[in-house]
Amino acid sequence: MNNVCIPPAFIFIIGAFLIPFLSGKARSTYVVLLPVAGFINLISIPMGTLMTVPFLDYTLTLVRIDRLSLAFGYIFHIISFITLIYILHVKKNLEYVAGFIYAGAALGTIFAGDLFTFFVFWETLTVGSVMLIWARGTKASASAGYRYLMIHVTGGLSLLAGIVMTVMNTGSIEFGFIGLTDAASWFIFMGIGVNCAWPFLHTWLTDAYPEATIGGTVFLSAFTTKTAIYALARAYPGTELLIWIGVGMAAFPIFFAVIENDLRRVLAYSLVNQVGFMVVGIGIGSELAINGAVAHAFNDILFKGLLFMSMGAVMYRTGKIKATDLGGLYKSMPWTAAFCIVGAASISAFPFFSGFVSKSMVMSAAGNHHMIAVWLVLLFASAGVFHHAGIKIPFFAFFGHDAGHRVKEAPTHMLIAMGLAAFLCIFNGTFYKPLYSILPYAATYEPYTLSHIVSQTELLFYSALAFTLLLLSGIYPAEMRAINIDFDWFYRKPLKAVERFFARVFNGINSYCDLVFVKTLTTQINGFATNATVKLTNSLLSPLLRANAKKSVDENPTSPKQGMQRDIDVEKAFSTSTSPIGIFAACAGLMIVVFYFFA
C-alpha cells in the first residue's frame, strides 16, 4: 500500500529553513503557526497510512501511521507549539531553526517504518539537540555539548552496526518488533539505550540539559528520551531486562536530585526517574503496561516541560538557577509559581493531575504480574519524586528563604505557554478519557477508585510530612554551593588523566625528536655542508698558509695576527666566491675525488 501524504517531519524541517528569511512579528507568527500546520496535516493523514519511496534496491517507509506512532505524533506537535510560544523572546534564529529540526527529526523517527529512515532521523535528532545546547554560548555549554555529541555519536554507531547486521542477516529493512535475540539486536538495543538515558549511560542528560538555553532545555526534555521510549515500545516490548533497567532508572536519580543544587539539574534527574517508569512499562509488555508507558510519556512531556519552563522563567528574570541563590520568588512571580506547582503536582501524581492517571497504569501492571520488588521500588520512587521534584523545586525557588530577588513576572508569552501546559496537565488528570482513547491499546483501566485516591494521597502527604519534619528539625540537607560527581566522572577525570599521560609521553617524544633531528642534527649537517669545503681547503693548504704566515711574521714582526688574517681571507674568499682560480680548481678536483670514493 502506498498512500501519499506530506510527511510530518518535512513540514518542520523544511519549514525551519525558511525562518532565517523572516524577522520580527512575521517570524513569531510563522514559528507559532508551523506546528499548527503540522498538526492539521497530521490529523488529515488517515490511520494505517504507509507512505513508501523506492530507494536503490530497497523501499523506504517515510510515514507509518498507527496507534503507537500517532500518540507520540500528537504530543510532539503539542509540545512544539507550546515551546515555540515560550521562546518568542529569543532574538537569534539559531534556536528556532535548531528547535524545528530537532522536533522534526523526532517526528521523522517515530513515523519511520524502516530502519534506514529511522537511523537518518535518529542522527538528525542528535545534530538538532546539540545545537540547542551550544546556542547557550557559554564555555560550560560548549564542553557539555561536545561530551553530549560524543556519547550520542557512539550510541548512533552502535545502532548503525546493529542495523547493518540486521539487514545483512534478514535482507529486510522493516522496522518492527526486534526482541533481544542475536548480536545485531543487542547493538540496536544499546544504541536506543543511550538515548533512553539508562543507568551509567544517563550522564549526557544530567550533564548537558542544564547547560542548554532556557528554551532549549524545554525542547530537549521532550524529544530525545521519548523517541527512545517509542523505539523500545516498537522493537522491544516485553523484554524482561527492560524492567530491571527501568527500576534502576526510577530509583537512583532521586538520591542525586535530593542533594543537587542546580534546579534544572534536579529536573534532569527526575526526568531519568520518570523515563524509568516508562521503561518498566515496556519491559512488562502487557497491554496495560504499554498503555501506561505511552500515557506517561505523553504526560511527562507536558509536566516536565512545564517544570523546565517555570525554572527557565526564573532563570530568565533572575539570572540564577541554583537553589542557594533563589527563594521567596512567589512574591514577584506568583503566576510562574502557580504553574510550577501544577507541574509539581502532576509529576508527583496527585489526584486530578496528569501523573495520577498514567503512572498508576504502570504500577498496576507490575502489581498484576506480582512483581513484588519492582512494585516496591516504583512505590519508593513515587514517594521520592514528590520529595525532590514535587516539593524541592517549588519550595527552594519560590518559597523557603527569601533571596531578595525583586523581579518582574515572567513575560506574557512565557505565561501563555506555561498556562497551556498547566491546563493540559490538569485536563489530562481530570478528564483522562481523551488521553486514554489515543493509547495504542483499548484502555479499560479506571484510575479514579476511592482506594487509589486515598492510598496515593496518603503516600504523598506522608512524604510531605517527612519533608516538613526533616526541614523543621534541620536534618534536611542544606543546599550547598557544590557539584555532585556522577558516572560522567569516569570520562571527565580518569580519561582526562589518560589523555594527559599520553600527551606527556607523545609530546615528550615529539620534543625530543625536535631537539635531536631539527635543532641539533640539521644545524650540524647544515654547518658541515656549508663549511666542509672551506675547512678541507684550509687544512690542505695549511702548510702553505702557515709558511706564508711565518714569512709575513718574519717580515713584519709587529703584527703577528696577520697569519690569522690569511685563514679568514680564505673563508671570506670562499663565501664570496672570490677565491683564486687555483684554489677553486683544487677544491673542484677534491670534490670529484670525494664523490668518487663515497658515491
Add this chain to the structure above:
Amino acid sequence: MKNEKKHIFDNPKNVKRLLAIFFTSVIILFIMDFFVPKHAHFPWENWPVFYAIFGFVACVLLVLVSRYILRPLVKRKEDYYE
C-alpha cells in the same frame, strides 16, 4: 524593603496556619484509611495505613541516605571539573 507590600508568608501566623491545615489533613487521612476498602495486588496493601508509613519511611530513608552516604561520596567544589 520597608515600603514593600507584605506577602502572605511574611506573616508567621500564615505559615503556622498552613502547617496546621497540613497536619490536620495528615491526621484525617490516617483515620480515613481505616474505612476505605482496598483493592490490593499484594496482601500488605490491606494493612492499615500501609501507604502512610511507606511514604514517610521512604522519604526519611531517602533523605538520610542522600545526606549521610551519597553526599560525602560525590560532593565536590563547584570548579572541580575546570
